[in-house]
Amino acid sequence: MADRDGDSRQRFLPKHNLSLFFLCLSLSLSVSLGGCSEDKRTETKSQRDESAASHPQPAYGDTLVEGSIGDATNLIPMLASDSASHNISGLIINGLVKYDKDVKLVGDLAESWEVSQGGLQITFKLRRGVTWHDGHPFTARDVLFGFQTITNPNTPTAYAEDFRQVKKAEALDDYTFQVVYEKPFAPALTSWGNLVVLPKHLLEGKDIAKSELGRKPVGTGPYRFREWISRDRVILEANPNYFEGRPYIDRYVTRVIPDLATMFLELKAGGLDLMGLTPIQYKRQTGDRFFQQSYHKYRYLANAYTYLGYNLLDPKFKDKRVRQALSYAIDKEEIIKVVLLGLGVAATGPYKPGLWFYNPDVKKYPFNPAKALALLKEAGWEDRNGDGILDKDQEPFEFTVMTNEGNPVRQRTAVVIQERLKKIGIRMKIRVIEWSAFINEFIDKKDFEATILGWTTGFEPDQYDIWHSSKTGKKELNFISFKNSEVDELLEKGRRTFDQEERKAIYSRLQEILAEEQPYTFLYVPEALPIVHSRVYGIEPSPLGISYNLHRWYVPQGLQRYDRTELAP
Amino acid sequence: MLSYLVRRILTLIPLFFGITLISFAVIHLAPGSPIDVLADLNPKMTAEAKQRLISYYGLDKPLHERYYQWLRRFASLDFGVSFSPDRRPVMDKIRETLPITIVINALSLLLIMLVAIPIGAYSASHPYSAFDKSLTLFVYIGFAIPTFWLALLALILFSVQLEWLPISGFRSLDYARLSLAGKIWDMVSHLILPVLLSAFGGLAGLSRYMRGSMLEVMRQDYITAARSKGLSEREVIYKHALRNALLPVVTILGLSVPGLIGGSVIFEQIFAIPGMGRLFYTGVMSRDYPLVMGILTIGAFLTLLGNLFADISYALVDPRIRKGGKG
Numbered sequence: 001m002a003d004r005d006g007d008s009r010q011r012f013l014p015k016h017n018l019s020l021f022f023l024c025l026s027l028s029l030s031v032s033l034g035g036c037s038e039d040k041r042t043e044t045k046s047q048r049d050e051s052a053a054s055h056p057q058p059a060y061g062d063t064l065v066e067g068s069i070g071d072a073t074n075l076i077p078m079l080a081s082d083s084a085s086h087n088i089s090g091l092i093i094n095g096l097v098k099y100d101k102d103v104k105l106v107g108d109l110a111e112s113w114e115v116s117q118g119g120l121q122i123t124f125k126l127r128r129g130v131t132w133h134d135g136h137p138f139t140a141r142d143v144l145f146g147f148q149t150i151t152n153p154n155t156p157t158a159y160a161e162d163f164r165q166v167k168k169a170e171a172l173d174d175y176t177f178q179v180v181y182e183k184p185f186a187p188a189l190t191s192w193g194n195l196v197v198l199p200k201h202l203l204e205g206k207d208i209a210k211s212e213l214g215r216k217p218v219g220t221g222p223y224r225f226r227e228w229i230s231r232d233r234v235i236l237e238a239n240p241n242y243f244e245g246r247p248y249i250d251r252y253v254t255r256v257i258p259d260l261a262t263m264f265l266e267l268k269a270g271g272l273d274l275m276g277l278t279p280i281q282y283k284r285q286t287g288d289r290f291f292q293q294s295y296h297k298y299r300y301l302a303n304a305y306t307y308l309g310y311n312l313l314d315p316k317f318k319d320k321r322v323r324q325a326l327s328y329a330i331d332k333e334e335i336i337k338v339v340l341l342g343l344g345v346a347a348t349g350p351y352k353p354g355l356w357f358y359n360p361d362v363k364k365y366p367f368n369p370a371k372a373l374a375l376l377k378e379a380g381w382e383d384r385n386g387d388g389i390l391d392k393d394q395e396p397f398e399f400t401v402m403t404n405e406g407n408p409v410r411q412r413t414a415v416v417i418q419e420r421l422k423k424i425g426i427r428m429k430i431r432v433i434e435w436s437a438f439i440n441e442f443i444d445k446k447d448f449e450a451t452i453l454g455w456t457t458g459f460e461p462d463q464y465d466i467w468h469s470s471k472t473g474k475k476e477l478n479f480i481s482f483k484n485s486e487v488d489e490l491l492e493k494g495r496r497t498f499d500q501e502e503r504k505a506i507y508s509r510l511q512e513i514l515a516e517e518q519p520y521t522f523l524y525v526p527e528a529l530p531i532v533h534s535r536v537y538g539i540e541p542s543p544l545g546i547s548y549n550l551h552r553w554y555v556p557q558g559l560q561r562y563d564r565t566e567l568a569p
Numbered sequence: 570m571l572s573y574l575v576r577r578i579l580t581l582i583p584l585f586f587g588i589t590l591i592s593f594a595v596i597h598l599a600p601g602s603p604i605d606v607l608a609d610l611n612p613k614m615t616a617e618a619k620q621r622l623i624s625y626y627g628l629d630k631p632l633h634e635r636y637y638q639w640l641r642r643f644a645s646l647d648f649g650v651s652f653s654p655d656r657r658p659v660m661d662k663i664r665e666t667l668p669i670t671i672v673i674n675a676l677s678l679l680l681i682m683l684v685a686i687p688i689g690a691y692s693a694s695h696p697y698s699a700f701d702k703s704l705t706l707f708v709y710i711g712f713a714i715p716t717f718w719l720a721l722l723a724l725i726l727f728s729v730q731l732e733w734l735p736i737s738g739f740r741s742l743d744y745a746r747l748s749l750a751g752k753i754w755d756m757v758s759h760l761i762l763p764v765l766l767s768a769f770g771g772l773a774g775l776s777r778y779m780r781g782s783m784l785e786v787m788r789q790d791y792i793t794a795a796r797s798k799g800l801s802e803r804e805v806i807y808k809h810a811l812r813n814a815l816l817p818v819v820t821i822l823g824l825s826v827p828g829l830i831g832g833s834v835i836f837e838q839i840f841a842i843p844g845m846g847r848l849f850y851t852g853v854m855s856r857d858y859p860l861v862m863g864i865l866t867i868g869a870f871l872t873l874l875g876n877l878f879a880d881i882s883y884a885l886v887d888p889r890i891r892k893g894g895k896g
Contacts, residue, residue: 063742065742070851073653073654073655074653074654074655074656079654080654081606081607081654082606082654085654153621154625156607156622156625156626156654158607158608158611158613158614158618158622159613160613160618161613161614161615161618162613209656210650210656214654214655214656215655215657229843230662230665230666230843231665231666231843231847231848232738232739232740232841232843233738233742253742255737255738255841256841256843257737257738257841258837258838258841258847259838259839259841261721261839262721262724262736262737262839262840262841263737265721265724265725265728265729265736266736266737268729269728269729269732269736271735271736271737434600435601435605435609436599436600436601436602436605436609436856437600437601439601439605439609439610440600440601440605441600443610453610463612464612465612466612475616475619477610477612562742
């Protein structure tokens, strides 16, 4: 999925995901005066585990205030594409399925499901006794209505595609929902998240895009909507009838603070309980006693990676050896150290480490300029005229890498790469262009030599749109024009296969080929760096992030900060 | 006078429509479109789905037709519905953000005048004195210091260290629970830093302008005449010179009107104030054409209105202008 400098389009959004992360970085310059503490490189997380050995009694009450750089736009998930909206609506609205702590797909509003007829048919058994926040019972008709709405051409949604694969959907009874697909489609199951569940009784016969529900959502989730002051704050309150039990934290407030330096000061002054830190803040500004006592920092790999992609239509990059050489010539560890202050890991392929389909045993490209030069020589690139630049057929090896404006992390990455390539005799120029122009004029038209961009990745391995040879048209996502018949086959097979072990084998092979071919030099997977006030207990970091179990967080009685009436209007 | 007024107003009408036409063309010429946020590099977006969105937003119609549509709606003072996923009327969004922006900018403008005019007048009456020089230095420091940096320093001092003032937003979390006095203080305390800091940056312009204008007046014959009448220096300066020197300031005030609604993206950004500056900025970044057009149109209208007021007040105080502009 696309990642510009911010918005991610994941469906199962762990909070504090990448979106915050990159914007954080983009402002890290102005933040550097925010604090004066030394870098003590302490990991409060481990301290936490010791002190938490004596788990205090969970208690109801208190309010958590989160900082967000952007305001939500629409709290109906299918209509919004920004992470601020999805973070909030994710607390209000449930899907049929969700990921558990170990990134396994489990039931949410669905109790169970059955895949039959060779993967063509999925039958969901829904939970009984669930009610919408207004008290109306939740039934299979709400799911069907959501499905009909998202596939309605008049609904302005970016998420319809997965649901257009459905041939037939019906509510067999109040608690059974069945879909039949045109052809087997393994990613289908994960698509039944909270995008497609809508309160039919409130929306039927109305234009969803203009519906009040986008600003006053009604869901079935752990929190229900209380108040939204545009561009300022959104207030949610605990749903006492939540089917997994009433959440401990009574209120959840999201405050919009567009400037990350201000947000950090607000955290320091105690006005915020959680936010995502930038690497600088994480490493240099939150190490003092105050922060150690008052906050806990967490770090986990974000669902994203950054890459250097080569336009494979360009004669220079057609030769696999050249691409491999470039990967050897780039020091990924250096980039991580310099640009991310060490808060990330080297990417080996298009998936983040730690997920079930990640293959750690692929060909890797440790920094090795000698090997790079040898490979380039094999491919015919040598400095024949002694000007310090490699050449072939009288042409010097030079190219321009493009990236988008507003993302200093990518720009700094480009500079580090430029320096490394210069040392082996390759002249790389950097061009930074405003996002829209960059995509429309250069990427979509394939008018580029190389580009530094990122993808946000999810918990589903299907990447058909990025690597399949049928997706190399204009304005399609395989804009580097990667074509490999075995990859095509694997991608198609991966979509048809439901068995996890079989899928794992398929995508392991895919990663091997991509590692060998190096259509991209996979650079790094950054880390997300949330910080949470230390009075909050019950946080269990997982590959999903930290906020997937927010309704189980609690503040012990003596530590609560806001009383019940404090925020009453 | 009346014919002067009528002439001025008549010339404003084509000017206004010229501005809207150019604005409309320019914002549509900028690369990108409102659906980019949804569609760019999004694997779930097929060409067909993209096409549906394009026609949903009416972006498939030719530009002149869209402008005509916009004009027709505008005739009934309807700015249309925002392209943002919330699909709310542009007018509602403007109405929400306008008051806070006007309050901050009006207060800061007032503060600038209250400080800059005396500074300028004093500097001009004691030119090149040590005091004049230090004032000049002071206002230039204000002008030169990056305001976002100063704002952060002020926040660290007054809000984090001393804990006197709140950091961001314009209402506390417990606002609804406060007494009336508490509410007022809550708002005031949130506004102190933004108003002070934005005024600080604006002092230099007006005070230098005032000083220049005052020095100019002081060279006039009627000042010499007043002095030769034996009036005290104080009377000469504050009664005769200052009044005349204030005339050009009227123009500046007229030109400040659009600034009142435009607001400052930087300050609203740093202090997390939900005002027009931020609304406009996010509108531009997401290519929310109806919203951007709405704000630009209002801005253009107010600029023209400000100019008109400045002209009228000139005409009122300066007979040469109202008698046919031959002077």
